[in-house]
Amino acid sequence: MSEPESDSISKGKDGLTIHTVSKDRLLEFMKDMKERGFNHLSLITGVDRRDYVEVVYHLHAMDRDEYVVVKTTTDNGVVPSMTSLWNSARWDEREQYDLMGIKFEGHENLKRIFLPENWVGHPLRKDYDLSNVQYINMDEDGEDYATFDQGDGW
Amino acid sequence: MNNFVELNFGPQHPSTHGVLRLRAKLDGEIVRELEPIIGYLHRNAEKLCELTFYADNLIFFDRMDYVASMLMESGYLEAAEKILNIPPPERVLWIRVIMNELSRIASHLVWAGAFGLDLGMLTPFFYCFAQRDYILDVFTEVCGSRQETNYMSVGGVYQDLTPEMIEHIDAFLQSFPKKLEEIYRLFVKNDIFISRNKGIGVLSKETAIDYGVTGPMLRASGVNYDVRKANPYLVYDKVDFDVPISQKGDNLARFLVRFEEMRQSVRIIKQAITKIPDGPFFNPKAKKSMMIRLRGDGEYYARTESPKGEFGVYIVGDGGVKPYRVRVRSPSFKNLSVLPVLAKDQMISDLISISGTIDLVFGEVDR
Numbered sequence: 001m002s003e004p005e006s007d008s009i010s011k012g013k014d015g016l017t018i019h020t021v022s023k024d025r026l027l028e029f030m031k032d033m034k035e036r037g038f039n040h041l042s043l044i045t046g047v048d049r050r051d052y053v054e055v056v057y058h059l060h061a062m063d064r065d066e067y068v069v070v071k072t073t074t075d076n077g078v079v080p081s082m083t084s085l086w087n088s089a090r091w092d093e094r095e096q097y098d099l100m101g102i103k104f105e106g107h108e109n110l111k112r113i114f115l116p117e118n119w120v121g122h123p124l125r126k127d128y129d130l131s132n133v134q135y136i137n138m139d140e141d142g143e144d145y146a147t148f149d150q151g152d153g154w
Numbered sequence: 155m156n157n158f159v160e161l162n163f164g165p166q167h168p169s170t171h172g173v174l175r176l177r178a179k180l181d182g183e184i185v186r187e188l189e190p191i192i193g194y195l196h197r198n199a200e201k202l203c204e205l206t207f208y209a210d211n212l213i214f215f216d217r218m219d220y221v222a223s224m225l226m227e228s229g230y231l232e233a234a235e236k237i238l239n240i241p242p243p244e245r246v247l248w249i250r251v252i253m254n255e256l257s258r259i260a261s262h263l264v265w266a267g268a269f270g271l272d273l274g275m276l277t278p279f280f281y282c283f284a285q286r287d288y289i290l291d292v293f294t295e296v297c298g299s300r301q302e303t304n305y306m307s308v309g310g311v312y313q314d315l316t317p318e319m320i321e322h323i324d325a326f327l328q329s330f331p332k333k334l335e336e337i338y339r340l341f342v343k344n345d346i347f348i349s350r351n352k353g354i355g356v357l358s359k360e361t362a363i364d365y366g367v368t369g370p371m372l373r374a375s376g377v378n379y380d381v382r383k384a385n386p387y388l389v390y391d392k393v394d395f396d397v398p399i400s401q402k403g404d405n406l407a408r409f410l411v412r413f414e415e416m417r418q419s420v421r422i423i424k425q426a427i428t429k430i431p432d433g434p435f436f437n438p439k440a441k442k443s444m445m446i447r448l449r450g451d452g453e454y455y456a457r458t459e460s461p462k463g464e465f466g467v468y469i470v471g472d473g474g475v476k477p478y479r480v481r482v483r484s485p486s487f488k489n490l491s492v493l494p495v496l497a498k499d500q501m502i503s504d505l506i507s508i509s510g511t512i513d514l515v516f517g518e519v520d521r
Contacts (some may be wrong), residue, residue: 013236013452043455045468045481058455058468058483061317062363062377065384069455071262088366091491099198114193114520130205148250 041086046100079104099124118144172516188494195520203480216302224257227306232456233467240309245433255419255497261461272510310436355508366488369463374407381459408511438444
């Protein structure tokens with residue numbers, strides 16, 4: 001079998017092969033990887049690099065115990081969803097949307113998983129203001145809304 | 155159609171192991187749709203890690219899986235020590251294996267006791283917690299604290315194991331296997347327990363892998379994947395142990411796999427306390443005054459086997475004294491995501507036993 005066609009290949013400190021793929025070709029690349037036996041999507045990580053967001057996928061072939069890393073970058077915080085290939089992407093993508101603000105195109109139920117529905121901002125972003133303390137209150141109809149306390153936080 | 159009753163479980167329900175909330179759509183007594191709602195214990199440990207020095211981050215990991223905090227610490231250090239280039243000396247690796255396995259037994263005992271409670275068995279709970287207390291006594295002796303141990307540190311451990319401590323661990327290992335079989339019999343000789351678990355909540359191999367399920371749950375579904383064997387870290391390649399697997403995939407299989415794991419852990423500790431070499435218990439590069447100045451660079455993904463499954467820590471360093479990004483793969487989080495599949499078209503009483511066998515710890519699910 002030929003090598004998977006990624007834009008560039010490097011090695012991490014942990015010895016894992018890192019494939020960098022542009023986000024337009026990501027879904028096609030991942031489909032190819034799944035056919036190569038990577039049946040377990042172990043982890044999805046968003047890394048806020050200030051100018052852009054990097055999305056890191058850790059793929060695992062359960063049968064031969066092989067790990068690879070697939071990386072993609074996005075300027076506008078939108079990447080294709082992997083839920084059509086692996087079900088384990090469902091909660092991971094919801095978590096990264098909640099905390100990092102990455103929008104996964106094609107995810108059928110992309111809503112916050114940890115924080116309340118009407119929370120303002122995404123805490124793992126580097127520009128998230130930690131000095132602005134947020135409280136979630138409930139109005140008379142049972143809806144959440146946020147109030148702020150500037151200068152009371154970290 | 156659509157005359158389902160919507161029922162809310164939790165977040166404060168005695169059988170939800172913490173703060174799990176389930177929204178179930180019921181057709182009579184049968185669960186047709188299930189949605190777990192989590193986040194009640196969320197404190198964003200990943201962000202806290204970015205704000206704190208490498209060596210101090212351990213306290214957040216202690217509080218993730220708080221019934222097996224030693225394993226969380228060693229999981230974080232697997233990645234952090236590589237990022238910081240501070241390898242621990244040989245003796246430390248053995249101490250960590252001993253502590254990890256003691257912690258694994260303690261975690262499985264908590265699970266077994268709580269699982270019995272879910273099914274209305276009060277007695278095993280006391281038996282399990284009595285045995286667990288002996289382990290917590292060992293932890294108190296080595297580091298002064300029972301649950302949030304904070305025993306390990308970058309490049310070593312807080313305090314060396316003295317011969318007396320090893321003697322106490324040995325004394326526990328002498329008495330524990332007999333007690334474990336007693337607890338085991340309390341469960342499996344009970345007809346009600348067997349009939350409520352045999353053939354219930356069957357998880358197929360393919361579904362398990364697809365949802366990212368790992369640990370005893372995956373092995374009970376017939377996949378032989380244990381990080382300790384697949385990618386040996388610490389000194390797991392120098393000790394002899396078996397990985398129990400089952401092909402059944404039901405509640406009873408998960409129960410049996412966890413009990414067998416405890417027996418194997420006893421085997422590992424027995425070998426470790428005889429093989430442990432002499433030597434320093436920390437790397438002199440990581441003295442207390444140096445800790446704050448440690449700088450990390452590059453990225454590292456380390457996986458370890460926690461009692462719940464594959465515990466992964468992914469650290470991205472940018473050359474500073476604090477990590478740029480820390481990401482945690484918490485096994486309970488992934489294992490919980492398969493619950494809607496397992497509970498579909500099952501009786502509501504089975505939902506309780508199924509969620510019991512997942513072994514949820516909410517410190518880790520919500521992080």
